Amino acid sequence: MDTIFSSASSPQKSAIKIIRVSGSETKKLPKIFSFKPTQPRVASLRKIYDQNNNIIDNALIIFFPGPNTVTGEDIIELHIHGSSVIEKKIYNILSRIKRFRIADRGEFTKRAFLNGILDLTQAEGLNDLIDSETENQFKISMSQYEGALSSKIYSWREEVIWLLSKLEALIDFSDEELPMELEQTFNFKVLKILEDMKNSLKYSRYGERIRNGFIITLVGRPNVGKSSLINYLSDRRASIVTDEAGTTRDIIEVIMDFEGFPVVLNDTAGIRKTKSEVEKIGVEKALEKAELSDIILILSDNEDFAYPELKSTCKKILVHTKSDLKILPNKGIHNISVKDNIGIDKLTNAIVSHLKSLAPKQDALFTRKRHIEAIKRSIYALNDMQKFDLNINPEIASENLRIVAKEIGSMTNIIDVDEILDDIFSSFCIGK
Ligand SMILES: Nc1nc2c(ncn2[C@@H]2O[C@H](COP(=O)(O)OP(=O)(O)OP(=O)(O)O)[C@@H](O)[C@H]2O)c(=O)[nH]1
Ligand SMILES: [Mg+2]
Structure with a gap:
């Protein structure tokens, strides 16, 4: 296998960059850059040189001998000064060496997987961890990286194997019940x-939703102040506000962080019967978006909150706008004013507390389509086997359990199809 190298830091200018080299020929680096070999796992300052003995940098060098490393292979880290010229010189020299090449996206992690350092769900957790932008994204991806999904999957696997072993015995001694x-x-x-x-x-x-954002949609008659609220919450002029009824037509999306919850907030066209073709389409889009939402904020500047058009059973929060003009004393209604900053903190709190209430008690969350499909197929097989009497058709049960074992296994490791691996690791950032 080639020895691979790549910058492990961002391409932006920085004080220091780390170039990571991993593979069986990593130990050749002292010779390649003419520096004295270093002690394993000890940071040593070394001057590194090109083939003509011109200095490239004074760099901190750490050698991690395999197999107890992040990739399972020998690794050397070069902590160089953050100049792109230095980086390029090192790349040029390494690329010219036989069986050395720049790493593909996610290739370090792929090797970690192939060498049994991480299973697939952990590798995916690591990728999500690097991408995480909110507190909750961080928490879930960190627990996945730490093995929360792996241990759930392993416990299923153990149970299935126990069941299979009992069945095999039953099949072998077929005249017994x-x-x-x-x-x-x-x-x-x-x-x-x-x-x-x-x-x-x-x-x-x-x-x-923790990965891609909870969907919150603002719904109401024209002119009640939907766009004003979305602008206020996002602190920018995301949506046009006028005193003309029917200003907003398209869905305007704003991505926000509500106390660690990623949210896609949608402004929509005011709902009313209209002759305008454009507005009609806007109203349809608003209702469609509302149906897909986790929370609908129903806004009104009077006492009318009834929307028989809304079929969704999701959480609805009633918001009375323009409360600087008039307060609605009704219980369960949030009085707000973007003009005078009334009630908006309370509204945000209500949203956050609902999002918190959605959180499952467990931290093993299957967030990827790949996992969800495997679980669905397992459930299908388990349901199927229940239709048959164990003693009469042990083979059917055994066949279904084998499907479950295979599906569960595919989530963590037992995959031999290169394409699937490439698909998973190609979404990683370079150098990971
Ligand atoms: N007094 C007062 N006026 C407000 C408040 N919020 C919005 N308005 C006014 O209400 C009018 C309509 O506001 P928009 O935010 O455009 O309302 P909308 O619901 O998005 O309207 P459409 O896009 O037409 O459906 C504007 O003139 C706003 O200035 C408020 O809190 N107090
Ligand atoms: Mg609007």
Whole structure:
């Protein structure tokens, strides 16, 4: 396998950059750059030179001998001064050496996976961790990287293997029946896995939202102050505000962080019956977006909050706008004014507390389509096997359990298709 190298820091100008080299021929570096070899895991200052003995840099060098490294291979880190000229000189020299090349995206992590340092869900967690921008994204990706999904998957796997072993025995001694007690334990375990997987699916929507943002949509009649509120919350003029009814037509999306929750806030066209073709389309889009939302804010500047057009059963928060002019004393209604900054903190708190209430009690969240599909296929197989009597058709149960074992395995490691691996690791940043 080639020895790979890449900058592990951002391409921007910085005081220091780290160039990481990993692979079986890493130990050649002292010779290549004419410096005295360093002690393993000890940071040593070394002058490094090109082939003509011209100095390249005075760099801190650390050698990590494999296999106990992040990639499982020998690694050398060169902590160089952050000049792109220095970086280029090092790249030029290394690229000319046989079996040395620049790393592909995510290739260091891919090697960590291939060498058994990380499983796939941990590698994905690491990628999400680097991409995380809010507190909750950080928490979930960190727990995934630390192995929260892996341990859940391994516990399912253990159970399935236990079930399979009992079945194999039953198939081998086909004239005997499964003892009553064992059959009960068997069925109980199957139901338990099923329930656990269904719960995981239920929470996967939350996990997906933590990655991509919760959807909150502002709905109301024209001119009630929807665009004014979205501008106020995002602290910029994201949407046009006028005193003309029917100003907003398209959906205006604003991405925000509500106390650690990523949110996509949508401003929409005011809902009313209209002859204007453009406005009609806007109203349709508003209703469609509302249906997909986690929270709908229903805004009104009078006492009318009734929207029979809204079918969604998601959380609705009623907001009375322009409360600088008049307060609505009704219980359960948030009085706000963007003009006089009334009630907006309370409204934000209500939103955040609902988002908090959605959080599952467990921290093992399946956030990726790849995981969700594997769980769905497992649930399908487990449901299928329950249709048959164990004692009459143990082979069908065994076949279905094998499918489950394969699906579960594919989530963490047992994958031999290069394409899938490439697909996963190509979304990594360079140098990771
Ligand atoms: N007094 C007062 N006026 C407000 C307040 N919020 C918005 N307005 C005014 O209400 C009018 C309509 O505001 P918009 O934010 O454009 O309302 P909208 O709901 O987005 O309207 P459409 O896009 O037409 O559906 C503007 O003239 C705003 O200045 C408020 O808190 N107090
Ligand atoms: Mg508007």
